[in-house]
Amino acid sequence: MKEGPDIAQIGALIGDPARANMLAALTGGRALTATELAGVGGITVQTASTHLAKLEAGGLLAQRKQGRHRYFTLADEAVARLIENMMGFAAGRGHLRHRPGPKEPALRKARICYDHLAGDYGVRMLDSLIASGAIEAVGEGLALTEKGESDLARIGIDVGNLRSSRRPLCRSCLDWSERRAHLAGSLGKALLSSFLDRGWARRTAESRSILFTPEGDRQFLRLFPVEV
Amino acid sequence: MKEGPDIAQIGALIGDPARANMLAALTGGRALTATELAGVGGITVQTASTHLAKLEAGGLLAQRKQGRHRYFTLADEAVARLIENMMGFAAGRGHLRHRPGPKEPALRKARICYDHLAGDYGVRMLDSLIASGAIEAVGEGLALTEKGESDLARIGIDVGNLRSSRRPLCRSCLDWSERRAHLAGSLGKALLSSFLDRGWARRTAESRSILFTPEGDRQFLRLFPVEV
DNA sequence: TTCATAGTTCGATCGTAACCGAAGCATCGC
DNA sequence: GCGATGCTTCGGTTACGATCGAACTATGAA
Numbered sequence: 001m002k003e004g005p006d007i008a009q010i011g012a013l014i015g016d017p018a019r020a021n022m023l024a025a026l027t028g029g030r031a032l033t034a035t036e037l038a039g040v041g042g043i044t045v046q047t048a049s050t051h052l053a054k055l056e057a058g059g060l061l062a063q064r065k066q067g068r069h070r071y072f073t074l075a076d077e078a079v080a081r082l083i084e085n086m087m088g089f090a091a092g093r094g095h096l097r098h099r100p101g102p103k104e105p106a107l108r109k110a111r112i113c114y115d116h117l118a119g120d121y122g123v124r125m126l127d128s129l130i131a132s133g134a135i136e137a138v139g140e141g142l143a144l145t146e147k148g149e150s151d152l153a154r155i156g157i158d159v160g161n162l163r164s165s166r167r168p169l170c171r172s173c174l175d176w177s178e179r180r181a182h183l184a185g186s187l188g189k190a191l192l193s194s195f196l197d198r199g200w201a202r203r204t205a206e207s208r209s210i211l212f213t214p215e216g217d218r219q220f221l222r223l224f225p226v227e228v
Numbered sequence: 229m230k231e232g233p234d235i236a237q238i239g240a241l242i243g244d245p246a247r248a249n250m251l252a253a254l255t256g257g258r259a260l261t262a263t264e265l266a267g268v269g270g271i272t273v274q275t276a277s278t279h280l281a282k283l284e285a286g287g288l289l290a291q292r293k294q295g296r297h298r299y300f301t302l303a304d305e306a307v308a309r310l311i312e313n314m315m316g317f318a319a320g321r322g323h324l325r326h327r328p329g330p331k332e333p334a335l336r337k338a339r340i341c342y343d344h345l346a347g348d349y350g351v352r353m354l355d356s357l358i359a360s361g362a363i364e365a366v367g368e369g370l371a372l373t374e375k376g377e378s379d380l381a382r383i384g385i386d387v388g389n390l391r392s393s394r395r396p397l398c399r400s401c402l403d404w405s406e407r408r409a410h411l412a413g414s415l416g417k418a419l420l421s422s423f424l425d426r427g428w429a430r431r432t433a434e435s436r437s438i439l440f441t442p443e444g445d446r447q448f449l450r451l452f453p454v455e456v
Numbered sequence: 457t458t459c460a461t462a463g464t465t466c467g468a469t470c471g472t473a474a475c476c477g478a479a480g481c482a483t484c485g486c
Numbered sequence: 487g488c489g490a491t492g493c494t495t496c497g498g499t500t501a502c503g504a505t506c507g508a509a510c511t512a513t514g515a516a
Binding site: 050 | 473474476477478482484
Binding site for chain 2: 058092137
């Protein structure tokens with residue numbers, strides 16, 4: 001069979017544990033240097049360098065030189081979606097590197113998924129937005145309602161502005177820890193940014209987890225209540 | 229990094245060309261025997277057997293014994309979605325096994341994607357359903373309208389019946405040849421089934437392509453007109 | 457029973473790719 | 487200029503896994 005696109009190539013790229021770890025780390029959205037990526041991959045820099053070259057040649061990564069550093073990021077959002085997709089799939093099959101348990105509680109509570117909020121808090125936020133009628137779930141997709149637009153304006157998010165980008169406003173992204181959807185898309189990004197800007201939460205140094213301050217926690221839970 | 233699901237495992241499973249070919253062939257929805265799969269993979273049966281065992285252990289494949297044959301299928305729809313996802317992604321990056329051109333015209337015109345119609349005709353059908361107001365595209369998702377439900381009843385598709393299944397009614401699936409969405413989900417399956425039942429089209433023996441009869445072609449194009 | 461077909465298991469070969477040490481560039485700070 | 491840091495390239499080793507021939511098991515047909 002010589003029909004269709006070549007899945008094996010990208011499968012093989014993702015199929016190496018070191019490379020998979022690097023890609024997963026980059027799903028954190030932050031650009032990382034070759035040395036840092038070597039760390040997360042558990043390999044030496046030389047080896048990491050060849051891996052990174054392969055990933056770049058395969059179109060999964062982009063790099064930006066800055067001084068004597070080389071910052072690597074995922075090539076675009078499609079790559080991030082693919083990785084998260086595969087994570088969701090793998091989690092569903094029980095392909096976990098460690099037994100499930102409450103292993104990385106912080107990561108399960110709130111983490112960054114490329115550029116938006118994931119984990120328990122991410123799922124909660126979307127649930128709450130749907131319950132309040134701000135977002136409508138239609139089939140697999142999500143749509144912002146009129147009410148949602150004005151609700152968001154009240155907390156300082158200008159939806160009209162976001163619409164101008166080519167990127168979809170609302171997108172649903174399957175959460176691998178919660179096995180339910182959370183909010184991605186430019187709106188998901190804007191919401192997370194606003195939390196960070198307000199000082200409600202901050203990103204941690206080397207991990208994908210997001211730490212809420214006590215005050216931020218209160219505000220977040222107030223803003224996105226759950227049904228009882 | 230020891231966090232999160234193990235993406236590398238399934239990446240590696242898909243990353244071997246022989247296995248990728250087998251999986252792609254099984255995306256055709258039809259159960260295939262080990263010998264047939266050896267053929268599409270371009271390997272001997274012994275080798276195929278070990279590959280199939282690995283894929284099954286990895287949860288990607290299911291097998292059913294029937295007499296002295298062993299029929300392999302994708303484990304479930306999630307696997308099919310993952311494969312099609314990756315195909316769409318790979319096509320977008322130009323990871324084609326052959327140069328794009330009009331290589332497999334029949335396959336690009338109409339083919340089966342697990343259990344629904346894909347290719348030019350698949351995309352056209354969804355476009356037409358949206359244009360006529362039978363289906364609404366909301367964000368990334370698709371929703372059947374009241375009008376759609378009665379339109380479909382008129383051509384003999386009982387939507388109420390489909391709803392009873394746990395599977396989503398409408399799902400959008402990215403078409404790797406057209407780079408646009410076509411209709412998946414139980415409705416997509418029902419529509420394709422009805423075309424086949426009516427004798428408008430038939431599946432081909434060893435390929436994923438779907439051949440429309442001249443009469444079926446006429447009927448299909450009449451039923452799903454395109455905007456001019 | 458015997459033969460034929462479908463598939464798996466075993467054993468051995470072979471290629472490829474991951475890996476690291478060492479050397480080579482490039483950029484920064486001094 | 488110098489040395490230090492970040493990264494890549496080169497060379498050689500090693501290990502894993504894809505592959506196939508041959509032997510083995512299972513189902514069916516005669």
